[in-house]
Amino acid sequence: MKTITKKVIEQHGLKLEEYSTIKKLLKREPNLLELGIFSAMWNEHCSYKSSRKHLKNLPTKGKQVIQGPGENAGVIDIGDEDAIIFKIESHNHPSYIEPYQGAATGVGGILRDVFTMGARPIALLNSIHFGSPDHFKTRSLLNGVVSGIGGYGNCIGIPTVAGETKFNSTYNENILVNAMAIGHAKKNKIFYSKAKGLNKSVVYVGSKTGRDGIHGASMASAEFDDDSEEKKPTVQVGDPFTEKLLMEACLELMKDNSIISIQDMGAAGLTSSSVEMASKGELGIELNLDKVPCREENMTPYEMMLSESQERMLIILEDGKEQHAKKIFNKWDLDFVIIGKTTDTNKLTLKYNNKIEGEIPLDALASKAPIYDRKWVKKKLTKSKIDLKKLKKIKIEDALIKILSSANHSNKNWITSQYDQMVMCDTAQKSGADAAIIRIHKKEKAIAVSVDSSSNYCKSHPLTGGKQIVCENWRNLISVGAKPIAITNCLNFGNPEDPKIMGEFVECLAGIKESCEFLNYPVVSGNVSFYNGTNKKNISPTPVIGGVGLISKLKRSMNHQLKKNDSVLLLIGKTFGHLEQSIFLEEIHSILEGQPPEINLINEKNNGESVLEIINKDLVNSVHDISSGGLIITLAEMSMGSNYGVRIDKPKKLTDLFKYFFGEDQGRYVLEIDRNNLKKVENILKNNNVFYENIGFTQKDYFEIQKELKIDIKELYKINNQWYNNY
């Protein structure tokens, strides 16, 4: 047997101090199999060793929460007998190495997290970040990731309904692929991973185990270097067809009471699933590895335990249910093998050829895994020295056109038309809106969903950036008429061993916490992805927020497309003209300095709730929040694709037109109101002390700012649709 040298330890992504802890916990040297298992459980991806201390501070409770973080996914209550189960997860490292399979298995993995808990998945979302469009890798990565996401979701038949795609040179050598899945379950039919009872059958179902993805989780817990291409064999290969069968078989078995607990084999495969189930149940687990269905010949226990082959599940069954369950899995042509049992030893025991090949106390793998209080430093804030007056002159019209035709602000039809958004026939609003809307099957109600991030804001001021993304996500749900309920987050950061990066993490998280608490918008699930960077170059901090809201009557949902001629346009919220860190300065003047706009949570909440009140009272034709790009981009988006444009007056107070139209002050919305509803709307706004301005009205065919610009909306639409087709 291979002796455990310093090199072997390092190859397993473990530090020498961690290895001595292992020896202490085992009271002996581990063998290679055991070392591999420690490496799988103690890596950053599985153990959250750098983040755990700080994640504890997030608000995770509320009367709408059925299950917070710690399970496969979060569960929220949406009234009646209905629960929504959802989570977002990163698949950044594999997607950079092998974009199609990396992205596809990202989707497959997050779907399993959701149907493991008893939910039928009803929607997929994604947040994908690429390097600069000029970077030589970007085009093939974009193509690969988009086809991978589509390939998996289209085949399994779950609509991909929303997402965000962004380009920024910070991701040149480390793209981000975050996938989110949402499922619907009955409140009293939710399945958990905690094992219960002794001598219960541990069943392996799904695909066979191959040699793919060995050490995937460890790979995802290290920075890339020049040899990252060589890590291709650690990327798993997805088979959405098998996952569809596995999903249907599991949901069929979940109809009665056969299952005690169930856990998908995701990162660190058989190791993490068995350890998780047994340690949560404070039991032991014994696996007979001769029984594991293998795809390849002569697989060793080491390979079986560390493989990340996809589309597999571990189930603990009630006594006497084995035949019934086997029949279901055989019907779907899937493997079903009893590979072990629960024990009272509190150990993970691995047998092969009637010999114990490895035995580890479960607490050593789970509760006694290292937790680090990493050093972190506060972000040094830089004052901006931008003198707006000294910037090169540009016409508003030209700036608008340049932004609308830029990679980040172009219409993303090229991407979304590669995803089946309609299958399951409950997608009431597709991508391209503030949030997508999915009807609860055969019911009047619906959920709204959105994913958001703002890495420039988070880079320049992590605390404000953290606050802002939660608010932005909340606003997006409000804009379609939903009451925001809860979020999931995917925290993409650089190397946590660097105190500056750890500081970004800690401060972003503090911002997220503050907004979530104030808005009663708890975090119910999530994922941390550290070590995003190559050769010591870290990505900008990119926490991604996935929010879910409830629309009690689908009929009353809202969108951002202008509906009528000559309706009044109200701008909700105060405009100060904040240009630092704006798209305008970035795209037009290539300036990225200063601080992001401030968040005023009191106004944020008040403005949002007032807009929701107006939507619920049926007093508004269309609503759009103001986000990156400012007022003018919001108005352009409301016009494009509708038959109406706008006629906007020049601002009364703020005299700098660029500040007024491109400023990114927060907590703002534009509402399109019928003239005969205006009084009622104004009364609501006045009663609630909401600041608003009447900024103009809608008109046929033209996008117009008084004495400044007038463009045919069809022309705007054309400009907005060119980038992807020309790329």
Added chain:
Amino acid sequence: MKSSVIVFPGSNCDRDIAVALEKMQFKNQMVWHKETKLPKSDLIVIPGGFSYGDYLRSGAIAGKSLIINEVIKAANEGCLILGICNGFQILTETGLLQGVLLRNKKLKFINKDVNIKVINNQTKFSNKYKKDQILKINIAHNEGNYFTNSEHLQKLKNENLIAFKYCNTTGSTDEDSNPNGSLENIAGIFNSKKNILGMMPHPERMIDNLVSNTDGVNLFSSLLN
């Protein structure tokens, strides 16, 4: 009217079509692919999806499945057969419909609402539509590029066997309105006896204004007529 929906491993529009049929008052039954007997049906639907993962070739493995022999038998006895999307691909694999569905011209999966024109409204499937009526129907496929030989194309024209063609908003069947490169913008065809319809667009997705439109409703009400 009694309908049966065939469910293959990997079918994923089976629930959608069942919901549509039930909404239109069909008495519907789901039939698992391993069955060797079909329940008595007036209409058999082969739904969309990725039967057998579309491995090998779209529809190829389903075309050789146990239940498909029963479908062929029923078709020859005059039972109405509707194949949508993957169902259309399967019907061409069985030979019940002639021609093939190649990969989309731009080699990408396409999901969008497209306009199609009713070419023949004198059939069991289309009698509630007007001739040349323009419908807006969702498509979602990777292999929808219909092709056939010139002899068969001539037959499709002579015998009025083209059901739908992709078109623009004014009904012109130009190249710009052809989403996938199909021969002469063909979106759906009948067999000679006109008891079998294969189409790439998804009428079952267009039965409800709250999520889309109701342009698909008349296909089902034609069948009930």
